[in-house]
Amino acid sequence: MSFLLSLSRFIDALNEKIGNGISWALLLSVLICTGNALVRYAFNTSSNAWLEIQWYLFSAIFLLATAYTLRRNEHVRIDVVAGRFSKRIQVWIDVFGFLLFLLPITCIILYYAIPYAWDSIQSQEISSNAGGLIVWPAKLLIPVGFLLLALQGLSELIKRIGFLRGELDASAFEKQATTPEEEIEAIKAANKLN
Numbered sequence: 001m002s003f004l005l006s007l008s009r010f011i012d013a014l015n016e017k018i019g020n021g022i023s024w025a026l027l028l029s030v031l032i033c034t035g036n037a038l039v040r041y042a043f044n045t046s047s048n049a050w051l052e053i054q055w056y057l058f059s060a061i062f063l064l065a066t067a068y069t070l071r072r073n074e075h076v077r078i079d080v081v082a083g084r085f086s087k088r089i090q091v092w093i094d095v096f097g098f099l100l101f102l103l104p105i106t107c108i109i110l111y112y113a114i115p116y117a118w119d120s121i122q123s124q125e126i127s128s129n130a131g132g133l134i135v136w137p138a139k140l141l142i143p144v145g146f147l148l149l150a151l152q153g154l155s156e157l158i159k160r161i162g163f164l165r166g167e168l169d170a171s172a173f174e175k176q177a178t179t180p181e182e183e184i185e186a187i188k189a190a191n192k193l194n
Contacts, residue, residue, distance in 0.1 A: 001167055004158045011155035012071055015148055019068025022061055029057040048129040056138050063145025067152035073175040087170055091160045098157045106150035113143040 036050040069075055082090045119125075120136040127135055162168030 001162060001165065005162055005168065008155040008158040008162075011151045015067040015071045015152050015155075018148065019065050019071070022064045022068075025057045025061050029054055029061070032057070048127070048131040049133050052127055052129070052133045056133070056141075059138055059141050063141045064148065066145060067148035070149065070152045070156060073173060088164065091163055091170075095157060095160050095164075098153050098160070102153045103150060103157070106146050106153060109146045110143055110150065113146060117143050 032050060033054055036046060036054070040046040078093075082093050085093070117136065117139040120139040125135040125139070127133055156173060159168055159173045163170055163173070
């Protein structure tokens with residue numbers, strides 16, 4: 001089990017770094033969108049490439065950050081129902097959810113996404129729009145994003161099993177919520193900056 005917990009920590013660290021890195025794509029996307037709008041209104045000109053790079057970045061944000069979101073336990077859940085049960089029952093619900101839904105679905109999507117992206121790479125697919133970009137990097141994001149999600153699902157499964165075996169504390173996978181006092185202090189600190 002110690003090897004699996006080490007593997008889990010490695011996957012967690014990988015998705016944490018990717019999630020933190022891809023967060024900059026949101027800022028870049030906003031800057032490109034703003035710049036493109038200003039140029040379009042000021043000079044009555046634009047380029048399809050600028051529009052396409054925006055959706056490339058948008059795709060990257062969502063596809064590469066899903067594993068990061070799962071790592072931080074921020075996905076939509078059935079806490080209204082599961083919250084009524086003991087921690088062990090909640091963990092068993094997670095285990096069954098990972099085994100019956102998350103991992104099979106990610107594997108099915110990977111099964112179809114890999115050839116889809118590979119065909120695009122081999123043909124060096126280019127957008128049909130005038131001035132458009134190459135398409136294969138956006139299509140490659142699909143299998144990469146779902147591979148990261150599958151790996152994170154495996155990591156979460158390992159952590160839940162470690163908890164059930166008594167080898168891991170629940171804090172390793174629980175959402176780290178801030179207390180109301182911490183939020184008030186953060187608001188006070190932000191107001192002092194203004």
